[in-house]
Structure formats: C-alpha cells, structure tokens
Amino acid sequence: MTTVSPPVTAVPTGAELALHGVRLGHPGGAAVSGPLGLRIAPGELLTVVGPSGCGKTTLLRTLAGLLPPLEGRVTQDGEPVRRPGADRAFVFQHDALLPWRSVRANVELPLAIRRVPRAERRRSAEEWLERVGLAGHAHRLPGRLSGGQRQRVQLARALAGRPRAVLMDEPFGALDATTRAGMQDLLVEILRGTGATVVFVTHDVDEALHLGDRVLLFESGEVLDVPHPRSRDARDAPVTAALRRRVLDSL
Template sequence: MSTSSEAVTGNSASTEASVRTTARGTRLTLRAATLGRPGAPAVTGVDLDVAPGEILTVVGPSGCGKSTLLRTLAGLLAPLDGEADQDGRPLTGPSADRALVFQEDALLPWRTLRANVELPLAIQGSARTDRRRQAESWLARVGLGEQSRQLPHRVSGGQRQRAQLARALAGRPRAVLMDEPFGALDAQTRAGMQDLLVEVLHGTGATVVFVTHDVDEALFLGDRVALLGNGRLTAVREVPRPRDRTARDDPARLALRRDVLSSLGS
C-alpha cells in the first residue's frame, strides 16, 4: 500500500468510481437446504437463487425462519442439509463480502458515529486519513454529516440506523443482509429510511436480502418477494414496479399484496 496521501486519495477515488460504475453484487444460492440449529430445523427444502444486484425481500409470520435464512446466507449458520453458495462456492463462514444490518443498531457506544463507520475500513487495512474521509462521505450521504462526532446515545434511533447503514456500506460489501432494520421506527421515519436505502444503494451494485414483517415495505423495496411459512419457502414472486411510490394503487401490485397477505393468513 502506498504511504503517500496523494496515492491513497487517488486509489480511493478510483475505487469509488469503480463502485459507482461496476455491478458488484454477488449471487447467493440455497439448494435443497434445511436451515436451523442441530435438532431444531426451522425451514426445510429451500431452493433460492438471489441474483447479483437484486433486492430480495423476505416475509413470513413470526417464528417462520426468516432470520434463520438470513443468518445462513451470512455464513453464521451452516445448513443442516443441502447447500449454501456464494457465486458457486460453498459458504463456509462470515465474510466482509456480506454485511449484516440488524433491527438494533449494534453501534459501539464508546465510538463516535464516524469512528463506528470507520471500523470496517480499519479492519480492511485502509489508511487512517482515507478511512476518515470515506466515513465522513458516507455519513454525509445518509444525512449525518453534522453529527459525525456524536456518540450513539446522543442521536435519535433513526439517526443511529442511518449510521449503521453507512457503516455497512462503507466496507463496499457485495451483499447486504438486513434483518427488519426499520421495524422499531415510527411510520414516518421508516418511510424515510426506505427511501434513503434506495438512494444510497444506487450505483453500488450490491445484492440485498431484506427481511421484514411489513408487507407494504416488502413490496416497495423488493424486485422479488420470498414468502416463508409452515417451515418452507412457499413462493418467490416478482414485484411490479419496485421502489415506485406511485405504484401503491397499481392493480398488479394490489393483487400481489392480496396474495401475500392471504399466504400469511392475514
């Protein structure tokens, strides 16, 4: 690694330009997979292929295995049976390629927002000046430029989730795995976070698997929606006009919403 600040800046600018122009997503695949813990399978017979750059939302009733599926794709849980692959290679554990975002923000309380966002960059070995610049850039993108030196307890829950999103994306993961990240937010803040997620993902090319219990959220964000229930993956459906706020009353979207709610027993 070059030690000159000019070289570091140049390399970073080149990297960021590459991120903006190159699809960097990864393919995540489950084949005939049984997911869960030994002696306690949660979902069986899962066949799922998440395309590079796709946003897949996952819905289902409480306890149906949504979080288990996400943790399997993250490499935190090995399949009890079948296969879990990334780009055709077996998932053997966690990787910097796959970032996790939780409902609880999981920020380190003794580090400022900027220092939290710098953390994955430090783990990757980025130079201090470079990771500081990148952290400040990401915080500005999520609307926290003026709060970068605040500790997490000094900002709101929505702002902490913005910082967690910035931290997840700062390390340039090829997949972002999100476990009901906006579930604890009020409706207005939640809608704002959905729009922000769409905005900051633009140009990254990252593959996203987004678990939610909110059907409308799933149908707004997802290119496809996966339905879990009764210990199985019951369907994967294409979403008409994803990420289009004006599509809420689209007949095709309304029909899909009815089907999803019916499958959930709502």
C-alpha cells in the same frame, strides 16, 4: 432528507447468492424450513416475509456464513459459503452501534478490522456520513442520536466496506411511519449506486412490495415478482393490490 450523490469510487458488482436444497436450523435443533432452493441474482433486492419465529433471521445468518445449513449448500458466485466474509454485510433491526465510539469511529470499524489505512478509512467514513445526511454528526456518540439517525449510521457502516451483498434484518421495524418511509427512500437511492445484492427481511407487507424486485414467502418457499418495485405511485395499482392480498393470505 439529504440528497444522495453518486458514489465517488467504483464498487464491485453484486454477488449471486444461492441456496441448494438447504434446510435451515441450528445444529442439534429442529429444522425451521426446507428444503429450500433459491437463486438471488447479482444486484437484486429480495424481500422476505413470514410470521414471527418462522426462521427468517436464520436464513440471513446462514447466508452470512454465521450458521451452517442442516442440509444442502449455500453458495456465493458458485463458491461454498462456510464462514462470514467482508463482502457480505449484516444490518440489524437494532442498530448494534458501539456506544463508546463516535459516529465516525463506528462507521470506520469494518475498515479498521480490515486494516485499511487511517486516512483512507476516515475519508470513506466521512463520505458515507455525508451520503446518509449525517455529515455534522461525526463526533457525536450514538446515544445522542435519534433512532432514525442511528439506523442511518448503521447503514453507512455496512456500506462503507463496499460489500457485494447486504443482509438486512427488519432494519426499519422500530421506526415511526414517517422516519421509516424516509429510510426506505434513502436505502433505494444509496443502493442504486452500489450494485450490491440485498436480502431484506420485513414484517411489513407494503415495505416488502415497495422495496423488493421479488418477495419470498418464507414458509412456502414461493418467490413472487413485484410488478412495480420502488415506485410509490404503484402502491394502489390493481396488480400491486392483488399481490398484497396474496402475500397477506400467506401469513
């Protein structure tokens, strides 16, 4: 994995995201949770676990402003979230790259939508492709890349817009174990330089306990502190093992 250098430009600090008595669901449909109260601190990495179909993706869509809550309020820095915003990026399980656009053009896309000048967005895209280890792939089409490479492109595209919050929906779930571990390490290194707040949904309990500062047990709404976040050496520590059992018991 390519060594990740510090960012060359300053980035905004992370956003505070909060749910105030929120009941999640689709308009006209049944609620999938709630009421849920939660504050995600600026710069925090919160992981979310729960059984399939319990509403984890609905949570991300609601935080993104793509889906209104059935009840309650969603805020960013105290202001209501009513629609998507450029400072909240969404990273999907499937890379969602545009197959007819080159790798660099995919990374440039959010900047082009915001009418960033061409030279500036090209410079930013090339910087981010270098940071994710794909500097030599800028002119390739996504179909010529491996699954792990495509996810690195998606990560570069999400972060090129310098978001203050990143919402990640099982982004590494389809990768093999070795590639997944490498992507986890890459994510940790990159986020260390951005200050972004991250909400990361996963089915993998070990991934949740490795990446998260805290872990949200979605069905109960309980939020647990992770004793040694982002430390591979702590995987077998007694406190980590106890927390793993507690999370598994909740599923």
